[in-house]
Amino acid sequence: MFPLKDAHLGAHTFFASALPHDVCGSNGLPLTPNSIRILGRFQILKTVIHPRLCQYVDISRGKHGKVEAEECDPSLVGTHPLVLHIAYQVLEGLEYMNKHGMVHRALGLRNILLDRLGSVKLAKFGLYHMTDHGEDVDFPIGYPSYLAPEVIAQGFVHSNDPTYSEKPPPSSPKVDVWSLGMILFELCVGRRLLQNIEISEKLKFILTLGYIDDIVTVLAEEHGCLELIKELPGSVLNLLKKCLTFLPSKRLTPAELLIDMLFVEIAPLYKPFQKPVGLFSSSLRCMDLNLPEDIGELCKEEEEDCLTERSIDEVYYLWCLAGGDLEKELTNKGIIQSKPPVCTLPNFLLEDGEVFGQGRDRSFLLDDTTVTLSLCQLKNRLKDVSGEAYYPLLEDEQSNLPQSNNTNELTAAVNLPLIIRERDTEYQLHRIILFDRLLKAYPFKKNQIWKEARIDIPPLLRGLTWAALLGIEGDIQAKYDAIDKDTPIPTDRQIEVDIPRCHQYDELLSSPEGHVKFRRVLKAWVVSHPDLVYWQGESISILIFASLAYACMSSFIPKYLYNFFLKDNSHVIQEYLTVFSQMIAFHDPELSNHLNEIGFIPDLYAIPWFLTMFTHVFPLHKIFHLWDTLLLGNSSFPFCIGVAILQQLRDRLLANGFNECILLFSDLPEIDIERCVRESINLFCWTPKSATYRQHAQTPKPPSDNNGFNKSSYFSADYQDLPKTDLVSYC
Amino acid sequence: MQVIEGSSSMKKTKGKSSTTEREFVFEFKAGKQSCHLSVPLNFPVEENISDLHGRLMLLHNLPCFIEKDLKQSLEIFIEDQTNQDRDIDSELALQKIKMGQVDMDHLTKAWSKAYTETTLEHAKPEEPNWDEDFADVYHELIHSPASETLLNLEHNYFVSISELISERDMELKKLQERQSHEMDEVMQGLGKTRSDHDVNTVAAKHFDSQQELENKWASELKQLTSIQKQEYQEWVMKLHQDLQNPNNSSVNEEIKVQPSQLRGSHEGNERLYEEQRQLEESFTIHLGAQLKTMHNLRLIRADVLDFCKHKRNHRSGIKLHRLQTALSLYSTSLCGLVLLVDNRINSYSGIKRDFATVCQECTDFHFLPLEEQLKIIQQVVLYARIQRNSKVKNHPDVLKNGSSEDKYKNIERNPSNIFPGEFYITRHSNLSEVHIVFHLCVDDNVRSGNITARDPAIMGLRNILKVCCTHDITTITIPLLLVHDMSEEMTIPWCLKRAELVFKCVKGFMMEMASWDGGISRTVQFLVPRSISEEMFYQLSNMLPQIFRVSSTLTLTSKR
Secondary structure, eight states, X not given: OOBOTTOEEXXXXXXXXXXXXXXXXXXXXXXXXXXXXXHHHHHHHHTOOOTTBOEEEEEEEOGGGXXXXXXXXXXXXXXXXXXXHHHHHHHHHHHHHHHTTOOOOOOOGGGEEEOTTOOEEEOSTTHHHHTTTTTTBSSOSSXXXXXXXXXXHHOOOXXXXXXXXXXXXXXXXHHHHHHHHHHHHHHHHTSOTTTTSXXXXXXXXXXXXXXXXXXXXXXXXXXTOHHHHHHSOHHHHHHHHHHTOSSTTTSOOHHHHHTSGGGTTTGGGSOOOOXXXXXXXXXXXXXXXXXXXXHHHHHHSOOOOGXXXXXXXXXXXXXXXXXXXXXXXHHHTTSSOOOOGGGSOOSEEOTTOXXXXXXXXXXXXXXXOOEEEOOHHHHHHTTTSOGGGGSOOSOOOSSSSTTTTSOHHHHHHHTSOHHHHHHOHHHHHHHHHHHHHHHHTTTTTHHHHHHHHHHOOOGGGHHHHHHHHTXXXXXXXXXXXXXXXXXXXTTHHHHHHHGGGSOTTSTTTTSHHHHXXXXXXXXXXXXXXXXXXXXXXXXXXXXXXXXXXXXXXXXXXXXHSTTTTBSSOHHHHHHHHHHHHHHHHHHOHHHHHHHHHTTOOGGGTHHHHHHTTTTTTSOHHHHHHHHXXXXXXXXXXXXXXXXXXXXXXXXXXXXXXXXXXXXXXXXXOOOOHHHHHHXXXXXXXXXXXXXXXXXXXXXXXXXXXXXXXXOOTTOOOOTTTSHHHHXXXXX | OEEEOOOOOOOOOSTTOOOEEEEEEEEEEETTEEEEEEEEEEESOOSOHHXXXXXHHHHTTOOGGGXXXXXXXXXXXXXXXXXXXXXXXXXXXXXXXXXXSSOHHHXXXXXXXXXXXXXXXXXXOOOOOHHHHHHHHHHHHHTSTTHHHHHHHHHHHHXXXXXXXXXXXXXXHHHHHHHHHXXXXXXXXXXXXXXXXXXXXXXXXXXXXXXXXXXXHHHHHHHHHHHHHHHHHHHHHHHHHHHHSTTOOHHHHHHHHTHHHHTTTTSTTOOOOOOOOOEEEEEEEEEOSSSOEEEEEEEEESOGGGGTSOOSSOHHHHHHHHHHHHHHTTSSOEEEEXXXXXXXOSSSSHHHHHHHHHHHTSOOSSSOOHXXXXXXXXXXXXXXXXXHHHHHHHOGGGOOSHHHHHHHHHHHHOTTOOOTTOEEXXXXXXXXXXXXXXXXXXXXXXXXXXXXXXXXXXXXHHHHHHHHHHTTEEEEEEETTSOSSOOTTOOHHHHHHHHHHHHHHHHHHHHHHHHXXXXXXXEEEEEEOTTSOHHHHHHHHHHHHHHSOBOOOOOSSOOO
């Protein structure tokens, strides 16, 4: 993720097309709304990072199928005289996109952005991809003047139009080359092509270009600028001709064009882009790091705006915390104009829900403009944060909270409730910076991560932090790729059924893309552990590792759910539950007596709790908090959570008999999760270790295992052994 | 050594998106042995390339030193082939045009239509719309200090309308008294001086004069209403202009004087408003399996038109109610009401007539009068029938079961009627607690005991809730028993059974709603007729928490 530098945040919005009323998919469930499908496909765009492409940061789904995409723009300056350079950079961007299986399709002058240094960034490159080749939206993607002839020839079919059954095939990367040719032509002659003609005439003109040989000359004649074209240097003219080749089979792809002789001179000026090495990979992260000869040079750069050195998604996250609201911003700029709902009501509805008498709302039209978001509010908010705060020292082992001791305010903030802390811009800024730096030093700084995680985990870096807490190392992506996830196996059916049942209120998890990913992770797990079988609840428990799912799962399950997923797991569960009832008896004898009296044994309610590690019971945002703590405790911590939940329901349980209790648990009332976490930590500290001993628990690893890397010996990653003292210090 | 991947059965999907199978061949050398790997791939390739690669490595036990090469050549192969396919596709399309198989005009028209219909850049500029401008202005004013002025003005108009109405009622009453007096005289003379014929002529004369009088008043009312509406709209616009340039605020002053006039102005002719005890009970519930949304439910025993009538004897209450309704009129929290009607769109009889009377009591300054809205709806219904018929003709497989065929015959006989489960929507700014009225068509079936969850009336409720979702109607009032008046066959078991059905269905629909709009908390009011007993009401209010899960009370003092 690049630092923000002088880029801006931009936002644009569009409407997904509405689904026909009440149509069911092949599996009998209602169809996923198009906006959710778009949201699912958008996720991959976040990972497409290239200096020639704008960075997509976030997408949010508004009311009534409105989608807002967030992307990052560099500041836009005028056009650049060097056509070849622009062409080369655009092609670089296109080539990188094509590698990821994407096509721009909406290439146009306003989507090619230039920054002050003259380097190019392509904007809106993901629109065609995230709308499933334009399927999910009503509007055609692309600008009429730049559409390639084959795109026009394939026709535009409205997705809701029942008279056409076949849809146009997805465009090939060569479509963009044509558009680029048209754009470059405009740049060369300095005027817009086909400007004052009607759209249908424009398109007809483009189609008729196929009957002539020299497209460039004809275009020039048509626009009365033959002189200008003739004066162009040969290489530029050559490039134009190559781009504006009518037949797709003769036109080059961006990748081919890049290595063309045309660019022989300027290609060496641009270094090929290399993806920065991620946290978990087999290659060395410091491989390309070279310090300048004189360290002093590094310090010379004058104190600029430190915020701009943070990465784009951090800035966006902070922007949101500082009161940024996409929808409001767009409304202020007049991009989203909504009529009052009372004016747009339909007149009449049939029994099957078909609507009549509703006018087409103009606000549903596509407005192509991108709105620049102002960072002023965020900068104001953070203006008191000193420069040092952006670079906290990590080596200072003495102080407990290296950065937060600086200001009294922050130490005060630590005592606030978690929900408030997660909304506090400055506090989050400090936490994110600290965790970011700690994670960069992972696994060297592992023990400090543990220490900080005990205070809280910033939501932005939760995935990575959890992975660090679980002690994941190595090139997990390669490992994951190597597992066979395609071959059908008997558990497929079960997985298929379970997935649509998990946390479907979350937009991401209910999108088809989410389902596919989820399924692959599950299958990978099942296949790589042949001695264990898939157990229904399992899907839910892993669900919350949105990223790094496989690796986290394979280290999470052995820790907490050791042997739970064996084929015959009855004895393990029996033991677990016995220990659990023991725990209840230990902490709350009165409740325990009552439950025993009415015969309400843990088997009746607690199995799904432990099998899914409570994910089945709570909504996601609560699970996150619960798991933040859960990951810090050892394998007996779940008992404490269980007891804490029971204590919250204590009054009602004591008052009720068996039937009411069953009902109560079948539809669990709201649980105050923060209180639950707090109480469970207390319980954990009071519980003697022997009380939670289980025969089937995982045997702790010998501590020498994981210290091969580092000499500082007190750093022992095996916190499973001594979590008690840790949590005590937390209390 | 030759490795051949077992080909998976090829599926031909219909249409153009058929797949073709191609052989991917990879050769490598291990020591002296040269190996040959061939994999059939289906194009277009949909699976993940790195997954495919991983699987190949695993299944065929390939040595790790070819890992990189294999991946690279696999990627190149797939990319090349895909591009080739696409080239062929696109050239085919170009060819078609060249050969004249596709009409170029038709094609480009479709494109330009798509552009003009869906993008702002190419769309025709919007013609100024008076209604929307007015809506904006009004919404701005009602949320400004000028709101009081506006409300006073509205109230003034309301008073003059009610004066007119009471005058009308008085005159009608007088006429009726005079006529009955006359009729009595005639009846007494029947058989002596008068014949049957005479009685009939007198009755006809009476009827005529009554009609005439009614018509006269109706036209007068209509005239007054339209004058008021026009005046009001002009006022609002002027007020808005004045507020924008405050130098010239004559209008504002002018209205401020008026409130004094209305004090006690109609105390004398106040109609007797019989206030029965209205029973009401509220619940807060949580819905949803994991993520829970809070909703408010209310069980009310009242008359359905109580939500529409302005109550006269609550002097301070009127204004508050009015303000509340006016504030939210153009907002995103509207109030709706379900009114059960028969299959004809008019306002001649029954509850429809009563509703129309209530609507007349106060001028609607924002929307068309009820009759005109109904006229528009009648046209829309005719249009909908035509659409539907043409669709049915095109796809005759839509109706297979006999019942719907009957229905379609019925439609052809009388296309302006609507059917159970269908509903039309009217908008009002002049009712006391409601903006939107859903006129849901029901038949006599709802009076019988055995309706199911698939009944058209219930499906209509579902569609109503769906409209509530898409149009930000956050408060909706539903007749719980699906009737407005009780009759003899509606016994206690009947009521309980019906209430349970509606509760359960509405619960289901509300859970479904969460997936439509992402869980917005709403208020659903269940209305029971005024004539049910108090005992019955409490039985129903006991039933509600058994069906919906009522949220637990929050204890602020923690017990430790």
